[in-house]
Amino acid sequence: MKKYFILALFIFIVISYIFYKKEDKNKELFASYYFWENSYKTEIKNEKLYIKVLDIYYSNQLEIIKTNFATKPPKEFIPVIYITNKTMQNINYKTLSQNILRDLKSFDFNFNELQIDCDWSDSSRDNYFLFLNELKNSLNITFSSTIRLHQIKYFKKTGVPPVDYGVLMYYNMSNLGDFDTKNYILDNSEAKKYHYNFDKYPLRLKLALPLYSQAVQFRDKKAINLFENISSKDFKNENFIKIEENRYKTLSSHYFKGKYIYKDDIFRLEEPKEDELKTALKDFKELSKNSFNEVIFYTIKYKLKYNLEKILGE
Incomplete structure (x- = not known):
């Protein structure tokens, strides 16, 4: 009798788990x-926000830039701290x-x-992970860390940060300054090179996708400038000619967005399209069996530049 009870209980647990996973997925x-x-x-009302509150850099010394809150943030917002890898290598x-604890206390808001956000490396990993533990133990709240694609594929080498969950930054996945890079912001074919070990990665993941655009200026195949919030419309005039997909050549020297550019300069436009974002989301959902619905x-x-319902819809 006891044997049948254990078997029935096991079957119930399995069915419940399958039902839960199916429900969660839908x-x-x-x-x-x-x-x-x-x-x-x-x-900003009626939106869940992750607000950067501190920028942390290192040149010859530690530099911390605090976000100025002229208006009170939403009660339920999540503060984000950006830390350069160089900082973790030196401090x-x-x-x-x-x-950080000192500066967080100076803000006029509470958070749980x-x-x-730190793109750690082999040389900074130990210091970064110790830092996360130190801060988490001091604050005793929920912690998350941003994760890059390569840090999942090679997680046995890069390590897994000691946090409650990760946020996969599904963008900026190649070499910005490489003339041959197709699209630094989002290139789904490049992303597929890192579609490994999601089933083994121990952290539950949220997905982060890009809504911004930019253009990289090249001269003699060397990157010399970055222009933000650029669209294809900016190149549709007599000063440029489209030479291939997302590439424009300057036909005459002139001022462009406040900067002087020269004849024959090449611009690589990086402007994620809705179908590309939808593909990225689809790929992530198929890869990650332990993800949030956020x-x-x-x-x-x-x-407002994108139809987010179309991107998030089935």
Whole structure:
């Protein structure tokens, strides 16, 4: 009798798990947004926001730039701290943690979750992971860390950050300054090179997708400038000629967006399209069996340029 009871219980657990996973998979996706400006001036309502509150750099010394909150942020927003890899290579984790705790206390808001954005490397990994543990133990709140595609494919080498969940930054996945790069912001064919080990990766993941555009200026095949918030419309005049997909050649020297450019300069336009974003989302959903039903878009500044319902819809 006991044997049958155990068997029945096992079957019940299996069926319940399958039903749960199916139900979880069919949950409607919802959008949230990064706010990445250095000043929060306009009140944003009815949106879940991840607001960058600190920019942390290292040149000859530690530099921390605080976001100016001219307007109070939403009560339920999630603060994000951006830290350069160079900082983690040069500043001891305890020193960095103490500085951050001091600056977080100076803000006039409360929070129960914090996200750290840092593209750590082999040389900074140990210090970064110790830093995460130190800060998490000090604050005793939910923690997340941004993750890059290569850090999933090679997670046994890169390590897994000691946080509650990860946010996969599904963009900026190749070499920005390489003349032969097709699209630095989003290239689904490039992303497929990293579609490994999602089934083994121990952190539950949220997905972050790009809503911004830019153009990289090349001279003699060397990247010399980056222009933000650029579209194909900016190249549809007598000063440019389209030479291939997303590539434009300058026909005459002139001022462009406040900068002087020269004849024969080449521009690589990087402007993610809705179908490309939809493909990226589809690929992620098929890869990650341990993901949230939330997509974080970078950034809310360009929200109205895209039909997000189309991107998130089946």
